[in-house]
Amino acid sequence: MNKEQYLRKLRSLIRKLPKSEQKTVIEYYREMIDDKVENGQTEEQAVAELGDVFLLAQKILAENPNRKCYSANRIAGIVVASIFAVLIIAGICFNSLRTSSTAAESYGFAWNSQNQNSGRGSEPLETKTEMALAAETKCIYIDVRDKEISVERVEGDSICLTYQSSKQDQFTYTNTNGVMKLINHSQGGFHTFDFFDWDPQSRVTVSVPESYAGEVYLSTSNGTISAENLSHATVLTCSTSNGKVLLSDVQAERISANNSNGRIVFTDVTASKVNADTSNAEISLQKLNAPDIELETSNGGIRGSIVGREEDYTIHTDTSNGSCTPGSRQGGSKRLFADTSNASIRIDFVD
Amino acid sequence: MDIQIKKGLLDVCVLAVIQRRDSYGYQIMKDLSSCIEISESTLYPILKRLEANRCLSTYSMAHNGRLRKYYRITPLGRQRLADFLEEWKELEQMHDFILQEEHESYE
Numbered sequence: 420m421n422k423e424q425y426l427r428k429l430r431s432l433i434r435k436l437p438k439s440e441q442k443t444v445i446e447y448y449r450e451m452i453d454d455k456v457e458n459g460q461t462e463e464q465a466v467a468e469l470g471d472v473f474l475l476a477q478k479i480l481a482e483n484p485n486r487k488c489y490s491a492n493r494i495a496g497i498v499v500a501s502i503f504a505v506l507i508i509a510g511i512c513f514n515s516l517r518t519s520s521t522a523a524e525s526y527g528f529a530w531n532s533q534n535q536n537s538g539r540g541s542e543p544l545e546t547k548t549e550m551a552l553a554a555e556t557k558c559i560y561i562d563v564r565d566k567e568i569s570v571e572r573v574e575g576d577s578i579c580l581t582y583q584s585s586k587q588d589q590f591t592y593t594n595t596n597g598v599m600k601l602i603n604h605s606q607g608g609f610h611t612f613d614f615f616d617w618d619p620q621s622r623v624t625v626s627v628p629e630s631y632a633g634e635v636y637l638s639t640s641n642g643t644i645s646a647e648n649l650s651h652a653t654v655l656t657c658s659t660s661n662g663k664v665l666l667s668d669v670q671a672e673r674i675s676a677n678n679s680n681g682r683i684v685f686t687d688v689t690a691s692k693v694n695a696d697t698s699n700a701e702i703s704l705q706k707l708n709a710p711d712i713e714l715e716t717s718n719g720g721i722r723g724s725i726v727g728r729e730e731d732y733t734i735h736t737d738t739s740n741g742s743c744t745p746g747s748r749q750g751g752s753k754r755l756f757a758d759t760s761n762a763s764i765r766i767d768f769v770d
Numbered sequence: 771m772d773i774q775i776k777k778g779l780l781d782v783c784v785l786a787v788i789q790r791r792d793s794y795g796y797q798i799m800k801d802l803s804s805c806i807e808i809s810e811s812t813l814y815p816i817l818k819r820l821e822a823n824r825c826l827s828t829y830s831m832a833h834n835g836r837l838r839k840y841y842r843i844t845p846l847g848r849q850r851l852a853d854f855l856e857e858w859k860e861l862e863q864m865h866d867f868i869l870q871e872e873h874e875s876y877e
Contacts, residue, residue, distance in 0.1 A: 443818075444814070446839070447795060447810075447814055447839070448810065450794070450795055450796070450836075450837075450838055450839060451795055451796055451810050453834075453836060454794070454795070454796035454797075454838075455796065457834065458796075468810075469810060469811075470809075470811075475811055478811050479811070479814075482815050
């Protein structure tokens, strides 16, 4: 990606920020790239050093205070806001009952609009929050459809699940024996956003305090799963399709990512066993640190860096149409298995 | 290290770099790299925060046909640096005290 492509993509991903902030961010990164190029790097190198544009956008959005509202002491605020929202929605429902329904409503289309009170026949969304103490939780289990899932670090001692439900898109939440379980299998309906603008309104946010030391199981479809700053989880399983799996700064005993038609990106990921499996997309690693690694895709490259020495690994790399670096070798106590087809494998070992 | 402590320390390191001379994003990163490697996306919120706290002021200057944003330390920023060095002495005293207590408990 060249500079302009990268910055254009970044801008589109942070368009929820105020205009002035968007401008400052873009100018900052533009200047960084220009200065790097002036110091002898190519534009592509300079851009590559900024990392995955989706990860960068996420970091920028996470730093914006307007979007952080999940700490325990803000819940009171959310509750008050929710009561107002419910009153407004009730008003809209009452209104739309009295007037004739729009075509969209009568065909059961699911317009997923953030603007709850636009009153143009859109389906009202209600933001819901479920909480539990991290110390009393063994497993976070999310199984949804057509949603993004994002896991982020939160201060305090409570795990917090935030999601938007509506009449046509309902969730079931239970918490028994330390298992927080959130399930949603939205009805078939015609989801306009699938085709036009994939706007991650439909998102489940999992806010996890640092102390949480249990399992995390995330499953969705047509949506990206991202996790950042997770340090004590035992097992992290991510499963999606037509989305991405983006893990950044994650430590867990066992990490597994299953995807189809979507990239898998690991940045600063540490685990005793890592398993990544996708198709028609690339797997990229930046400083992956694990003694047992299995990477499998097709029609997509596998590239990036692993922390450690090549000679410590027994390596199996294989592709049908492309080159493999490193080649297969025997003799290390650690294990690296990387397999693709119609693309190349390029893995570097770094300190 | 505790993330809050690290955050505070990074702020002061950036102030120290800019105190020497007015500087811009890329140069600040380069100057910091002898002490700590930080990424562009880590530096951005630090600069933003320091500017919001009026520890830094900014101005733009033309360079090679484009504008570069420069940061300059303010009196408040200098005060913050001085305060930090002062507080550090207190921290050192506490550190010594902890060591001493630790030592005596073994005897």
